[in-house]
Amino acid sequence: MWTSNATSIPTTDVMPDPAIYILLHVVYGILGGLGVLGNLLVLFVFIRVRSLQTLTNSLILHQSVIDLLSAFCFLSLKFGPTLLLPYGLQGDLLCRFWASEFILWWFFVASTFNLVAMTMERYFAVVRPLLYRDHFTFNKAKVIVACIWVASLAFELHWLLVNKATGGFCYPLWPNENVQKMFGVFVFLVLYFAPISVMFFSYTRILMKMKANALQQSTSTQRAKKNVTKTLCFVSITYAVCWCVNQILYLRYNLGGATDFNGPMFNTAVVLVFCNMCVNPFIYTLHYTKFRKGLKTAFFCHQSNNRVTPFSSST
Numbered sequence: 001m002w003t004s005n006a007t008s009i010p011t012t013d014v015m016p017d018p019a020i021y022i023l024l025h026v027v028y029g030i031l032g033g034l035g036v037l038g039n040l041l042v043l044f045v046f047i048r049v050r051s052l053q054t055l056t057n058s059l060i061l062h063q064s065v066i067d068l069l070s071a072f073c074f075l076s077l078k079f080g081p082t083l084l085l086p087y088g089l090q091g092d093l094l095c096r097f098w099a100s101e102f103i104l105w106w107f108f109v110a111s112t113f114n115l116v117a118m119t120m121e122r123y124f125a126v127v128r129p130l131l132y133r134d135h136f137t138f139n140k141a142k143v144i145v146a147c148i149w150v151a152s153l154a155f156e157l158h159w160l161l162v163n164k165a166t167g168g169f170c171y172p173l174w175p176n177e178n179v180q181k182m183f184g185v186f187v188f189l190v191l192y193f194a195p196i197s198v199m200f201f202s203y204t205r206i207l208m209k210m211k212a213n214a215l216q217q218s219t220s221t222q223r224a225k226k227n228v229t230k231t232l233c234f235v236s237i238t239y240a241v242c243w244c245v246n247q248i249l250y251l252r253y254n255l256g257g258a259t260d261f262n263g264p265m266f267n268t269a270v271v272l273v274f275c276n277m278c279v280n281p282f283i284y285t286l287h288y289t290k291f292r293k294g295l296k297t298a299f300f301c302h303q304s305n306n307r308v309t310p311f312s313s314s315t
Helices: 018-048 057-079 089-099 102-127 129-133 138-162 176-217 220-254 266-277 278-289 289-300
Strands: 163-166 169-172
Touching: 018 266, 018 278, 018 289, 057 102, 057 129, 057 138, 057 220, 057 278, 089 102, 089 138, 089 163, 089 169, 089 278, 102 129, 102 176, 102 220, 138 163, 138 176, 176 220, 220 266, 220 278, 220 289, 278 289
Parallel strands: none
Antiparallel strands: 163 169
16 A cells, blocks of 8 residues: 655545545546646647747746656556555555655656746746846746756655655655654745745736736736736646645644545545646637637648747747
8 A cells, every 4th residue: 555645644544435435536537637638739839839939938848847757656556556566675665756656746846846936936037127127038048947847856855764664565654743743844834834925925916016016007918927927826826726725734733633534525636636737838829818829820820920939938
């Protein structure tokens, strides 16, 4: 049996109701399939349509790469063979790196950090445009992407370290209750409270700035900037909703609260987190005007009229 940290909540040895088990795996299959197909579509459109290759969209593209990797890893974990871990070093390594779902949650943490980077990119583009123009470049975006992967790996190392193979199964074994409580609060603050606070503050300032700009002028550039910003605001709101129940449950569990790992609340929390890896393509399609136009261009038009310098700073 695997753990499911969500982000770090272990399952129990009690098997869920067979009907619930089947239903959950149907939902998992749908979510995983949508995550793969939806994010592949986003990658195809952004790579094929040159007019979409801007600095802002490079971070959106990176978000889709992370979500695509998450979907592949998720499907492998949920529909691959159940592991009875061997004793010794091999079993311990399998537990820490795979059965604990460490890799999947590394991707999820990277997704969260990338959303924060997207938010800050929008903040500087709208609220501090001169600073944005002078300092935000594609090369710096590469550095940001690299930092996201390193920071998310460093963040999840605690989960790699506390999981151990015991009796053929994989469980998190904390040194003591105080350490578990400390990391529970730490994860909640870094993975949920801080990102939501940054997003709330940034988009509040952004919307105020756009409202003030609209009173002065309404150009096509301003409308395009407003559209992409509102799209990413929807992405942030979706993140807040998808992770809310999960993070509250995780915090409660690590502080000593009783948790039913086969109950409806826990299953709902896990499903909502998994929804976050497949929902963004739908948001882009519904709200991002340039992406909708890019869809048509990618499938029905030639690229001769879309010769824009790849990954320019234009929004």
